[in-house]
Amino acid sequence: MNTTEIKDLIEKYNSQTATTEEKKLVEEWYERIDGAELTLNQSEDIEVKEQILSRVTSRIQKSAKPKRVRLNDVWPFKAAVILVAFMAGTYIYFKQNSRPQVSSTIAKINKKPIVPGGNNAVLLLADGSQIILNKTSDGQVANQSGVEVIKTKSGELLYRFTGNSTAEAAAINTVSTPRGGQYHLILVDGTEVWLNASSSVRFPTAFVGKERKVEVTGEAYFEVAKNKTKPFIVHTNQSDIQVLGTHFNVNAYADEEYQRTTLLEGSIEIKQGNKKALLKPGQQASLNLKTAGIKVNEIADLEAVVAWKNGYFQFDRSDLPSVMRQVSRWYDAEVIYNGKIPAKQYSGKIPRNVSVVKLVEMLAYSGIHCKIENNQITVNPK
Known part of the structure; x- marks a missing residue:
């Protein structure tokens, strides 16, 4: 299975169009990379991402050594890295110290990833x-x-x-x-x-x-x-x-x-x-x-x-609980509040098919700061 096929399969998983066998395969990948750590001697993020992809694909591919990705082929491996590493509450942290060293840890993930909703009834x-x-x-x-x-x-x-x-x-x-x-x-x-x-x-x-x-x-x-x-x-x-x-x-x-x-x-x-x-x-x-x-x-x-019918969240001067109720229903995730709920109104438009990590990033632009953990979305004060 090459990088493009991996990317396509994870996108199917994220949109809930994967078969039962495909879902099982993706979840097995997550379990295998759970807790993996990488330590490099170079500070470029691209090198970190390249090694993450290499580690993941080496787990997936049963034969042939993973092909090293060239710098002019950034998009294929970058897309796969983001989908594999960031989907369903999985995080990658990059740290830069005074020494030219970068460490990256794939955090523990949930057995049930938080994914966007789909055609289910x-x-x-x-x-x-x-x-x-x-x-x-x-x-x-x-x-x-x-x-x-x-x-x-x-x-x-x-x-x-x-x-x-x-x-x-x-x-x-x-x-x-x-x-x-x-x-x-x-x-x-x-x-x-x-x-x-x-x-x-x-x-x-x-x-x-x-x-x-x-x-x-x-x-x-x-x-x-x-x-x-x-x-x-x-x-x-x-x-x-x-x-x-x-x-x-x-x-x-x-x-x-x-x-x-x-x-x-x-x-x-x-x-x-x-x-x-x-x-x-x-x-x-x-x-x-x-x-x-x-x-x-x-x-x-x-x-x-009717934005929901057309594949979007669209908020027009909505309060925070109203925004997060929509998020909770669509991603089937519990929302909890850490501290006092701010009395603000929010406006914006977000596609409903984005990963939960991308959603959190987009909400942050509107001043809604969240953390994903244990199938929960925690809303934190700024």
Whole structure:
């Protein structure tokens, strides 16, 4: 296995697209280099990185001595070094003393590396059986009451009639994402649903009666298929959102102070008890269960609201706990605070596919200083 193949395999591991065998191989590499130390007699960082790569590749390659990397081939080995040494909470420390000597230590790593989330979800069928979608082959995964469920090549879940559906026997299904998961599904009426991490949508395989009703926890983005005679209703633990055909985002995580529903296109009506509000595009409704009220605001940057769906964290004057809750869900890592939480607001945009180490580096630019240890992200005062 050459350096390029090593790099590609680790990138697959980091994006959670590696096979079970590939994941096992990468984790075995980590265990083998655990605690390794390097001491050189030259002070150039590039020489340190070169020897780290040599040590790692020598463990991986079963035959042939590792090829020494030339200085004009910096990118291939640099990428591999960064991915191998920095991914999943592994650190490399460089020290320079008065003597021309550099030492580097690969710190002890976790058995469960902290990695970005991916396309992970579980389908719960009406009979109680569960299908782990990221471990299921493409093609038909179920057939219920004349509605087939298909996992497409692009990794989404598609519901469609087979032609002999019995509407009276529509089954109830639930798609749930874990922490560190997301998923896209298309309901039988053509409505598309994107689920964020730690979220779920419960829905019938066929919509019977005068309305189309689904239940949501966590966060979801909807592009509802138009049907003037059959309104689409999204039920959360705080409200009912009624639409005819529109695009909107609902954030209803239990650990958030507010439930926020943001309209991008069309119109929606939100009901909370005997209170209701009609939203226009560009508006957001905030609901607080404790105060039992609906507050409607204009949203200047709609892109920030649905950034998660498009592969980004995007913060717009967000407080620190709000920022770190998103990080915690997507990387499936516990966040703890060392000292008082600073009362500041943060703005910025970060790709959701970056390694946790790169994420921490980028957060530091905004004044959020973190340490990764034992599957935890500790937020420290500056």
